[in-house]
Amino acid sequence: MDVSCDLEVDVNGEEIFILDKRIICSYSGRINKLFGKSTGSSSQSLKVIFHDFPGGAEGFELITRFCYNNGTIEINPSNLSRLYYAAHFMEMNKSEKFLEQTEKFLEEMKYWTWSELLVALKQCQDLLPSVNSSGMLKKCLHSLVGLAAETSPCLSNSSPDSFDTRSTESSKNSSVRATWWCEDLVALNTNLIEMVILLMVSQNFNHIITSRFLFYYQKSRFVLATSDQKREITETVINMLYSLDWSAISLKGLFGILRVAMSLNISKCCRNKLESMIGSQMDQATLDHLLVPSPIGTNYFYDVNLVLRFLKLLVGKGMCRVPLVRFKKVASLMDLYIAEVAPDPCLKVSKFLELVRALPDSARDCYDPIYHAMDMYLEVHAGLSEEEKVNLCCGLNNEKLSSEACKHLAQNNKFPPKSAVQALTSQQNKLKNLLRETDQTKPFIDSSPGFVDIDAEKKGEACEQIVVYAGKIDRSTENEKLRVHLQGMQWRVMELEKLCGKMQTQMAKIMKSRFSKSSSADP
Secondary structure, three states: OOOOOOEEEEEOOOEEEEEOHHHHHOOOHHHHHHHOOOOOOOOOOEEEEEOOOOOHHHHHHHHHHHHHOOOOOOOOOOOHHHHHHHHHHOOOOOOHHHHHHHHHHHHHHHHOOHHHHHHHHHHHHHHOOOOOOOHHHHHHHHHHHHHHHHOOOOOOOOOOOOOOOOOOHHHHOOOOOOOOOHHHHOOOOHHHHHHHHHHHHHOOOOHHHHHHHHHHHHHHHOOOOOHHHHHHHHHHHHHHHHOOOHHHOOHHHHHHHHHHHOOOOOOHHHHHHHHHHHHOOHHHOOHHHHOOEOOOOOOOOEOHHHHHHHHHHHHHOOOOOOOHHHHHHHHHHHHHHHHHHOOOOOOOHHHHHHHHHOOOHHHOOOOHHHHHHHHHHHHHOOOOOHHHHHHHHOOOOHHHOOHHHHHHHHOOOOOOHHHHHHHHHHHHHHHHHHHHHHHHHOOOOOOOOOOOOHHHHHHHHHHHHHHHHHHHOOHHHOOHHHHHHHHHHHHHHHHHHHHHHHHHHHHHHHHHHHHHHHHHHOO
16 A cells, blocks of 8 residues: 655644545544545645644554554553544544444443553543543543442541551552552542542542541642642642531641641632631630631731631531530630630730620630630730720620639729629629529428538628628729719628528527437437
8 A cells, every 4th residue: 555645743742743644534534524635736745733632642643553554453541541532533433443442441441450440540631621521531430439439448436637548459458448549549630639539429438538538639749739739739629628528527637728728828719618617616626726827917926817717607507506515615615715815915805805705605604714814815905995994894794703703803903893893793693593592492491410501601601702892992993973883782792691691590590409309309
């Protein structure tokens, strides 16, 4: 067969091929459409330039071998991808033999080994995005994920933070090793990783294993990545983690990604997803997790606004969806955090109050830690106006302050006198309620010898403490209205003290009388 050289093909600027137009046209529908009817002179060759040929010069060379070898070529996992997509590009649909060979290989893909699948998938990766929605890519991904799932048992008692990725033949056959495949998949780009994870989710792949792999993938790919590549990797990992069961994701890992993401300027959508995942697990966080440095351009020591967003996301779920015990754990954590940020001289009163009020009041059984944090805050912010101090103290629930905290507050010159009055009033109300409950629920004294009414003793001590509190407030600095109010309150407390004293005397007499009767009745 005579072979001429009348067709010049420039493939993606990589290499130029000089070919026989007649041979290529007999197999390629695309070339035939361009030059099939051309009758140019033998001295003038035709030329075509391809800018997006899948597989580049190597892929085109496979096609030319197929055409020059009478439509036959050895097909194997290492060249199937390039042949498949190059043939589609060249519109070689008329070659029934080639189509039969490729279709047969695609059908047998489910029996391929892990290594063969990985080779084919990496070739597909080189051909993206032109093969993004092809049937071959989907079959390869399904086979790969299916093989990984078969050898990845559920990890019911494992921690989301532990991870092992050594890929050896012995480990691949071990039911204990559930993540042997992870090291191999790190080589895939973000487009393919996204497809792999979505397939894992659709096939109910273990979410703990999947989330571990994503954290490992992000860490491994960062080693040689540019800033733009790091941003793309981080956004992909966040999006994929968001599709998993959030309770299966390591909170430590999420905070690790958060600290990285802060310097990468990731999209607002991805940042919101990341914060949502963290906010949902706030009861599992530690103080170290929350102590994130403030962004550049702000004066705060720590990123208070970030923590507030976490809390809003948690509270946004509502008390009906989040158990109260979880809110109480978060409240204990926030008490530590508020105490940590209180000495920050740049922290505004409004921001401090936001932190205190971010959780519902029912989340705290005691406000003593908040009071001590306010005490530190006022120590650092000595220049606050009286109005600002009063506004700050609005964050206290005096009903949930201990008597020791109230005593300290009443003698604390850093707090406004109005707060001392409120604390005293709260203690007065507590005492009234205690007396009322005693009258209703304890009309009689226990007749057992040696019985002591502890509540009555506590009432007497509470009355004495309240009188001391009121007496130690510096009233000389207050206006006439406040002095009158304090005097009236102190008088009412003294009356309660007298009442407590009478009750104690009566209780003692009754106990003495009953004890005497009991003694005389003994033989």
